[in-house]
Amino acid sequence: MGFVPFTFIDFIDIILVAAIMYWIYRATKGTNAPYIITGIIIIYLLWVVVKTLNMELLSTILGQFISVGVIALIIVFQPELRRFLQMIGMRQKGFNFITRIFGTGNDAAATNITPIVTACREMSETKTGALIVIGQQSDLRLITEGGIALxxxxxxxxxxNIFFKNAPLHDGAVVIEGDRIVAAKCILPVTQSDVPKSYGTRHRAALGMSEISDSIILVVSEETGGISVAQGGHIHRDVDPVHLQQTLQRYLNINGRKRSSKKEVEE
Structure with missing residues (x-):
């Protein structure tokens, strides 16, 4: 018995399937989708067994169920599919080969976090609700184009002034890229994950944004004045205002080391 031929194309095929499975996992993490997917796999395996045993009636019934499965999946997984497509769109910047070839190669200006931290501290004292997105490598145009350009x-x-209660730009999020406030009144995707009932709309939006991008999101609660930091699908609530700058700098340093590692690999 000879070995099964394994070519470079097979290797690429496996890598692509693994990447797709990873993105699906990211998009469905924290939801009920994995249970539904497991049920679909069980039904499919049952159909294969029934078909192999030539059980015509049951095979036909299961076959009809599977044939309309694609449409059913689109309906059932509509929130997850939207989240999956948003994740792909947000990562566009990292895979923009044209920009890499023809661009200048210079990184964006570093974000000055001192005025951001000061604003969050002062808004925390007055219980002024705020939602601030600090962009990193993800392309945020899908978010900023829906807001007010600044x-x-x-x-x-x-x-x-932006987050002052009843101000025109109070609702929504501010997006910061580099040393500029790019846009305000931006709508962020709300997380589909199961979260505590104590999470308000801003916290859900911050968590949802952190799930589909590498951005760092700051939240100031309008009810308690508490400050939260979301990044990488996780949210750190009730950050001590005194230590906010160190916490934010730690997140920025982690992302900075990741970008440096990527550059070394590319070089």
Missing amino acids: DARISTPLLK
Whole structure:
């Protein structure tokens, strides 16, 4: 018996399937989708067994069920599919080969977190609700295009004025990229994961945004004044305002080391 031929194309095929499975896992993590997927796999395996045993009636019934399964999956997994497509769109910046070839190769200006931290501390004291997205490598155009373009230098007074209660730009999120406030009143995707009932709309939006991008999201609670930091699908609640700068800097340093490692690999 000879060995099964294994070519480079087979290797690429396996890598692509693994990547797709990983993205599906990321998109469905924390939801009931894995249980539904398990049920679908069981039904499919049962259909294979029934068909092998030539059980015509049951095989026909299960076959009809599977034939309409694609449409059923689209309906059942509509939130997860939307989240999956958003994840792909947010990662566009990291895979934009044209930009890498023809771009200048310079990184965006570093974000000055001091005015952001000061604004969050002061808004925490007055219980002013706020939602701030600090962009990293993910392409945030899908988010900023739905908001109000600003292109302003980061400053504490500006952030406080934006989130001042009943101000025109109060609702939604502010998006920061580099040393600029890119847009305000942006709508963020709300997480589909099971979260505690104590999570408000801002916390759900921050968690949802962190699940589909590498951004760092700051939340100031309008009810308690508590400050939360979301990144990588996790949220750190009730961050001590005194230690907010160190916490935020730690997140930025982690992302900075990841970007440096990627550059070394590319070089």
